[in-house]
Amino acid sequence: MADKLGGEGLIGDLCSGFQLLVDAEKGVITFESLKNNSSVLGLQDLSDDDLRSMLREGDFDGVGALNQIEFCVLIKP
Secondary structure (H helix, E strand, O other), rough: HHHHHHHHHHHHHHHHHHHHHEEEEOOEHHHHHHHHHHHHEEEOOHHHHHHHHHHHHHOOOOOEEOOOHHHHHHHHO
16 A cells, blocks of 8 residues: 555555544544544454553643544554
């Protein structure tokens, strides 16, 4: 896929996934928005603890949610 899209294209495509998971009112990915939209990524079988762990891993500023930059860094190949 990276060869088809090029490096920038792949990152852009992956980062657009942020819009699928974001809480529209808050503008960030919260635990609730991740849980509600996890099936979009095929993650519907993950436990709440697993989802919270994913958020903690990417939450560099410690606010308990992922902004778009944190999300893109978290999923960057």
